[in-house]
Amino acid sequence: MVLSASSDLTARLPTLRAEFPALANKHYFNFGGQGPMPQRALTAITDAHLTLQTEGPFSGRINQWIQQSAMAMRQTLADLLTVPVEAMTLTEDVTVGCNIPLWGVGWQPGDRILLTDCEHPGVIAAVQEVSRRFQVAVDVCPILATAQGGDPVAVIEAALQPRTRMLVVSHILWNTGQLLPLTEIVRLCHAHTPNPVWILVDAAQSVGMMPLDLTATEVDFYAFTGHKWCCGPAGLGGLYVRPEVREAIAPTFIGWRSITTDAQANPTGWQPTGQRYEVATSDYPLMAGLQAALDLHQQWGTTSDRWQRIGALSRTLWERLQAHPKIRPVMATTPESGLISFEILWADGQPHPAAHTQLVKDLEAEHTLLRILLHPHCVRACVHYFTLETEVEALGDRICQWVDAL
Template sequence: MPDAPRAFRAQFPVLDRVAYLNAGTDGPVPRRAAEAAVERTRIEAEHGRAGEAHMDTVTGLIARLRARVADLLGAREGEIALTHSTTDGLNTVLLGLDLRAGDEVLTSDEEHPGLLAPLAHAHLHSGIEVRVAPFDELAQAVGPRTRLVAASHVSWVSGRVLDTAALRSTEAALLLDGAQGLGAVPVDVRELGADFYAASGQKWLCGPDASGYLYVNEERIAEVAPSWLNYMSLADASRAAQLHLHPDARRFDLGLMPAPATAWALASLDVLAEAGWAWVHERARNLAATLARQLAERGVAVAPRGDSTLVAWQGADPEADVDRLADAGLVVRAIPGRGLVRASVGAWSSEEELERLAAAA
């Protein structure tokens, strides 16, 4: 293995034990990120969590994280809200937009429960009509009553990548579930034509659980009513009763992100950025394509996929396959109800691990 991949892998302790191929659920934790979280917790334990200096540190970490995520998305800082999950961001948009009875929201047949449940809730409580189309036919399915397309940037089921270029020519607003996008593949929200992009911190960004991000195009911010107001939504806390909110996407922040978690998130981003995002993206996608080819050569039925980091294949008993592979030190997951086993291939993966997986699948 060349020096660069070897040095990068060395920053993820879990790889000393197993072939970790499940970043699509939770990414591996860099050693530096674990140390940053522990150090921040130690400081708070020894010095307390009160006073102006403490709050300046906490808000400073949050501001740095917001800026880093904005840069990754090709967005402005004022277009980024800090949430707890991709689903938080999806709910913020679906509950905040003025969607009414009869309005149509178009989604695909490869969506995660984290989007399907909010859509079902909106249907029950607002009367919107939710229409489902094949993932690769969404643009053609947009109709005159379609107000919003809500779909995955990268399918969690198959790893296919949404044809957003075709959607840009429609009049419908675009809400992207970026859980398998941000950190895994290059993202430029303006190039994608996304009005809203919800993503996770714990997956391909290797951050802590309960971390997420929401991009809201600055021209759309006023169209989304905040549905979960809190201290961090306020531009002036002394005028809380007058709802003096931040004028930008900070109004959608879901509370104060804990400093240890923020330090972890920043440290993980440092590890990935120092390796080079272009290298991280290219290596992971190339390795995933290699795995798909190796599986197919062995007669395994690989699900149609795109230029992404996910590889899924048919399993006679996916849950049993996952357990069997785990016993062999290969960490993958099953996709419920689809008959699929899925591997999430990262830049931290090795060619040897993928050969082992292909042989054992």
């Protein structure tokens, strides 16, 4: 197999992989759940904690250090998403990022939210509670079926209603690995009549995997985490809010980071930037860990280099599984992302959920980590740019061997 990345980049993979303690004793294919942290990120977090405790933990000098660290983190994330830094909000995770715009809208009874049938349960639960409290109707469009063929933009268009105010959609679907055409979806929703529809994107599976230019897409809200494809620590993520819609989304969670103050420490208004959606004290050393992880990725190659390699590895695994008569990839065509989901089939061609569960259990005993998904019930494997070709080929062979032994 020939990968699009240069031989020089490929030659540097062993050195890069040595940075990850988790890769020393297992074959890891769960990046979509949580990425392993490199040693330099662990060290950066420890060093930041030591700085915090040595110089503070509460002092003028430390407060300045915290402010500088937070601004540097926002700038790094803004560069990653190709957006202005003032549009960035630091959050804990994807779900918090999604909750901010969901609760910040001035909902009226009879308004509607459109979900796809491939959204994460945490986001679905938040939408359901908004619906209950504000008498907002929830519509669901069948995006899952387009994994086997079809136009997701047309599916969304057919589900829009005159009073739809927001579409909640994932950029890369966490259960199928399908990459949705975000720019086309945004264009459709913003042109909707009688009123434009806001787009809230669950970006759990896209940030850290693929090149992004959110300014060009004109997406309204983009919520993500640093602990999956970025390989940063759990507990730190971000939210992009398009500057043109910031004033329409009121802060719901409020604290000293959200507001400006006068000399008497009285609140005088919201921060004029995305910081208005931040709340209060956070685990600031996590920022050092995420910065270190992102720096490591960039040292290997560009975001485009990494994205191309992920695609090549994904195709290799998909093709191996697709060729087996008792294995059916959830995506009918080669996935564009690093998530490859598949079903094991009975003789009658129906999925075999018990086999999914046993396969994952057996492979974990062999130090190869995959995961079960429930909708659809399937097995998911994830490849990152630093996954080895030999690992991907061995995984495909082992899955096929296991299925043959059923």
